[in-house]
Amino acid sequence: MNRRWALVLFATSALCLPVNTGAQSKAPDFSGVWGPYRGGRGADPKLAAPPASPLVLKPQYAKPYEERRAAEAAANSRGEPLASAAVSCIPYGFPSMMSVAVYPIEIIQTPKQITVISEAFSEVRRVYMDKAQLKWDDVPPGYYGRSVGRWEADTLVIDTVGIKESVQYQRMPHSNQIHIVERIRLVSPDILHNQITIEDPVVLEKPYTYTLAYRRLPDYEMVEFVCDNNREYVDEKGVVRLKVREK
Amino acid sequence: MNLRVHCRILCSITLATAILLAGATLQGHHSFTIFDQTKVVTLTGSVTAFEWTNPHAYIEIDVPDEKGMVKHWSVELGSPSILMQSGWKYSYLKAGDKVTVRLNPLRDGQPGGLLIQATLPDGRTLGNGPGRGPATPAEGTAR
Numbered sequence: 001m002n003r004r005w006a007l008v009l010f011a012t013s014a015l016c017l018p019v020n021t022g023a024q025s026k027a028p029d030f031s032g033v034w035g036p037y038r039g040g041r042g043a044d045p046k047l048a049a050p051p052a053s054p055l056v057l058k059p060q061y062a063k064p065y066e067e068r069r070a071a072e073a074a075a076n077s078r079g080e081p082l083a084s085a086a087v088s089c090i091p092y093g094f095p096s097m098m099s100v101a102v103y104p105i106e107i108i109q110t111p112k113q114i115t116v117i118s119e120a121f122s123e124v125r126r127v128y129m130d131k132a133q134l135k136w137d138d139v140p141p142g143y144y145g146r147s148v149g150r151w152e153a154d155t156l157v158i159d160t161v162g163i164k165e166s167v168q169y170q171r172m173p174h175s176n177q178i179h180i181v182e183r184i185r186l187v188s189p190d191i192l193h194n195q196i197t198i199e200d201p202v203v204l205e206k207p208y209t210y211t212l213a214y215r216r217l218p219d220y221e222m223v224e225f226v227c228d229n230n231r232e233y234v235d236e237k238g239v240v241r242l243k244v245r246e247k
Numbered sequence: 248m249n250l251r252v253h254c255r256i257l258c259s260i261t262l263a264t265a266i267l268l269a270g271a272t273l274q275g276h277h278s279f280t281i282f283d284q285t286k287v288v289t290l291t292g293s294v295t296a297f298e299w300t301n302p303h304a305y306i307e308i309d310v311p312d313e314k315g316m317v318k319h320w321s322v323e324l325g326s327p328s329i330l331m332q333s334g335w336k337y338s339y340l341k342a343g344d345k346v347t348v349r350l351n352p353l354r355d356g357q358p359g360g361l362l363i364q365a366t367l368p369d370g371r372t373l374g375n376g377p378g379r380g381p382a383t384p385a386e387g388t389a390r
Contacts (some may be wrong), residue, residue: 078280079280079283079354080281081280089302101329102329103329120326120328223331225302226301227302228301229298229301229305230302231321231323241281242323242357244319244320244321244357244358244359245307247309247319
């Protein structure tokens with residue numbers, strides 16, 4: 001092949017390359033397994049998650065919320081915890097699934113879709129990249145809603161609507177108009193922060209923001225989690241009990 | 248309601264909520280308050296089953312008393328994922344093994360409890376996930 005033809009071939013193949021947004025090609029790769037990062041002694045304070053903002057509910061929602069929290073605390077101190085969805089092994093849904101005890105999450109990143117799998121209850125979220133979000137009332141309310149993502153420089157911004165009212169984070173009430181924005185970025189090569197902002201024009205006086213910090217677990221193999229031996233149940237008084245075996 | 252009173256109520260709600268939510272990004276499968284964490288029971292018996300399952304693993308044991316009467320106990324552990332973070336394997340116990348367990352008993356008096364520490368047939372001791380028991384904890388706590 002002579003030099004001229006080589007140049008033509010090069011130019012043609014360059015034209016045929018898929019259109020790239022530019023931002024995507026510079027996007028960091030979050031693929032892999034991430035466990036909760038708690039900082040601790042000797043850790044760089046810049047890597048720890050900043051504290052959450054105050055939660056300010058509209059007054060008509062604040063009182064029932066406080067009463068529910070107080071009733072829960074009283075029940076726990078009696079050793080008779082109140083029923084929750086988790087007692088029946090119902091998955092947490094979003095955003096709770098992003099931080100369940102010490103369980104890790106796995107991120108699978110491709111240009112068109114980012115998938116998040118939480119080890120606890122094997123929960124899965126799919127984030128569709130560079131797609132327009134739907135109006136909240138066009139999404140059937142569910143556990144994970146509909147998530148679309150985009151890159152803003154090195155930050156992955158995910159927008160979620162469609163979380164049903166019974167799927168609550170820390171028992172916070174919300175309406176079907178809940179709108180959650182995540183801003184995910186590496187604060188060091190192996191520490192990831194996810195700043196989660198919950199907006200709800202019906203229930204919240206102002207947006208509530210909290211941040212989760214994760215550390216990379218390069219060699220971790222995700223463990224399966226199928227809830228097939230749940231021995232907890234709720235008795236006739238609404239109290240959580242444990243079934244014990246007779247033999 | 249004047250503005251000051253309104254603000255006082257709103258501010259106190261905000262403050263109380265901020266305190267309640269501080270550090271509240273963790274949650275586990277259930278509340279551990281069904282177990283009496285002020286009491287510790289030590290049992291030695293024979294394993295009838297070691298169930299490596301979710302949302303919790305269980306050690307089932309037959310425990311003879313001093314008169315030779317056998318009582319059966321169900322001992323709850325963390326989940327397999329959490330147990331593996333503190334050195335457990337699914338194969339460490341099997342039916343027929345002799346095991347000693349320390350546990351926080353159920354508050355309702357049934358013969359069950361939450362494991363604190365198990366002593367395996369070969370003498371090794373294992374805890375109940377990071378932050379519970381003697382095994383080297385991974386970062387964080389099991390709650």
